[in-house]
Amino acid sequence: MKGRATVLVGANRIETWEIDVHSPEPGGALVRTVLGGVCGSDVHIMTGEAGEMPFPIILGHEGVGEIVELGAGVSTDYAGVPVKPGDLVVWSPIALCHRCYSCTILEETPCENSRFFEDASKPNWGSYADFAWLPNSMPFYRLPDGAIPEAVAALGCALPTVLRGFDRCGPVRFGDSVVVQGAGPVGLSAVLVAAQAGAREVIVIDAAPARLEAAVKLGATATVSLGLPQDERKRMIYDRIGKQGPDIVIEAAGALPAFPEGVDISGIHSRYIILGLWGAIGTQPISPRDLTLKNLTIGGASFPAPKNYYHAMQFAARVQHEVPLAELVSHRFGISQAAEALHATKTGTATKAVIDPSIS
Known part of the structure; x- marks a missing residue:
């Protein structure tokens, strides 16, 4: 059996391949891929x-698959x-x-021997494809x-990432004030979790009106x-929250540039949780004195654990009729249209783009 897949053969070089579809190993x-989510990390990759x-x-x-x-x-x-x-x-x-x-000791992901990708010519779990081959010990x-x-x-790996961030850096408490930098899938996931946890204020910064509306x-x-x-952004946030800050x-x-602004916005005795800067390699200047004067805690998280995917799936299923999660999927593309899907994600045109293999 053959199937199609979107293959990155080099930086900014995308091809559609016909590949062999293998029976599963023990x-x-x-x-069969039903929907493959397009993530901002894919753009950086x-x-x-x-x-x-x-x-x-x-x-x-x-991926969501059958x-x-x-x-x-x-x-x-x-x-x-049972499945x-x-x-x-x-x-x-x-x-x-x-x-x-x-x-086995830290019970943390990723591990020293993690495999994020497999060669495109081999059995593969990439989701921009007709089929995904899940190896033994890959949780589903x-x-x-x-x-x-x-x-x-709709919230793909973003909701698991946010759940992992709160696992590592502490949860949103009832009555907390929260500021979210960015309203892509990670930011929208943070909004959802914070609102459901009972935050008194959830303020979002973004440039795209459609994402702010979502x-x-x-x-x-x-x-x-x-x-x-x-x-002006900081003034608006502090006018709403109060002089203690978020x-x-x-x-x-x-x-x-979001990093130094986030440090500046952070309130006294607050937490700054870094979730979106996995793919943006580089440095930014901050004043270490600000960390001390604010008693600021900074933490980061990436690569969700399997339990985070499980809890995200359960969470989405529970609130799917309470909040319009499915409506966040704003753009659908076929496997051969992956370059367009990535462009829509990069430019912010799409609130959430997906690869739908049923589109020819």
């Missing part, structure tokens, strides 16, 4: 901003839920070794009955345009 699974990749690679690390075939010995997902061909699943896209210090989870695939795909629908109490001068600032912009 303990693994073969799924494509351009080379995220560093050198092991080309050629199949793009896509967010089980086609289960490998020998597989009768349940990684939460113990069969035809069931819809999501998967944690990092292949962990389960035999290293990070895996059955969608709850009634879960809308678009609602789960943030309000997910629970943002106010928005601030990135088109305003930085000092309790939590979340960087979800993926742009280096």
